[in-house]
Amino acid sequence: MSAAKKLAPWQLRERFAAGLSAMYGGEVPAYPTLVQISTEVNGEYVQRHPDAERLGSFDRVTAERHGAIRVGTPAELAAVAELFGAFGMVPVGYYDLREATSPVPVVSTAFRPVAADELARNPFRVFTSMLALRDARFFEADLRARVQTFLARRQLFDPALIADARVIAADGGCPAGEADAFVGRAVAAFALSRDPIDKSWYDELSRISAVAADIAGLSSTHINHLTPRVLDIDELYRRMTARGIAMIDAIQGPPRTDGPAVLLRQTSFRALAEPRQFRCDDGSVVEGTVRVRFGEVEARGVALTRKGRERYDAAMATDDPAAVWDEYFPSTDAEMAAQGLAYYRGGDPAKPVVYEDFLPTSAAGIFRSNLDRDASTCDADDNSGYSMDWMAGAIGRHIHDPYALYEAQETAA
Helix, strand or coil, X not given: CCHHHEECHHHHHHHHHHHHHHHHHHHXXXXXXXXXXXXXXXXXXXXXXXXXXXXXXXXXXXXCEEEEEEECXXXXXXXXXXXXXXXXXXXXXXXXXXXXXXXXXXXXXXXXXXXXXXXXXXXXXXXXXXXXXXXXXXCCHHHHHHHHHXXXXXXXXXXXXXXXXXXXXXXXXXXXXXXXXXXXXXXXXXXXXXXXXXXXXXXXXXXXXXXXXXXXXXXXXCCCEEEEECCCXXXXXXHHHHCCCCECCCCECCCCCCCCCECEEEEEECCCCEEEEEECCCCCEEEEEECCCXXXXXXXXXXXXXXXXXXXXXXXXXXXXXXXXXXXXXXXXXXXXXXXXXXXXXXXXXXXXXXXXXXXXXXHHHHHHCCCCCCCCCCCCCCCCCCHHHHHHHHCCCCECHHHHHHXXXXXX
């Protein structure tokens, strides 16, 4: 097959991201407003700041998205890995949201491209969380067994879709005439189901965690949020609020400073009460609402080295990180590079390596700010054994170390 008749993984990924965005915009009415304001803010920021594109071109930043999905079992996570493999997306990083200040009963990885040229073409990422069902602090034995039974009965993905994804990944692309159909099936796999929800089961899981109910209380998975990237998140926050859209109380991540932006700042509009049907124990169907999906937006900065990350964690542990930030970080890229705090291509302070990953504390903070209450835990030992190595074994794939990827970008240029 000639290259002209085959679409490369990045082209499929571009169509996949666009398809998910269109579908999600139809499901969540406030999302198109978020995208519109993000685009406006980006355009104005580029006009005012000559160096605005130092962390990515305007076209890349404006088209950029990250999605988030949730699954229940290692087998479901492995199927996600196979599906995303067709789009040139591989697992990067391990995130344990159970250890956050406001714990969430999931362990996570992010599927994304890793090569610099692939990221430049389309940097679509999907933060993927798996229910930490083996953790006895959240799930006692009887409930764990019933959740396992429920999850074993469902099928998130058509086996034919996963089989096709496996072939496309192995071939390094998809025949052009089959691409739209394949991408369409992949997008549809993450559509919000309108099937009635078992009310008693959903309510029982909600008492543990709204996230647990969203994962194991439904017969399907769905896009939980789809996040555009913005160059001035503070201005975005102001404009969304001015439109009357209820935002969460704060921007998560590092404070706004006059020095180089680092890592990742995130905020969102509050989860909406979405109408859903519930099936009661007597078989009747009643109207209700669920509140688990929200509109997140992010601003990305330079990737920090391990040394830089240690300083970041120390600064964030203080009572007022913004007030003491300059005690931990210098005010210029040149000083950041000289002190080995951040990654720059070829060591050139004018060429920062953009942070492509996530912060577990910020992710858990946004999850928590959109929920009614913290997850319910009991006094038990965690003998689950969850770790990055465990997850890699469970999905049969290498999970990339983000630091190794950033170091490779730094030395390649």
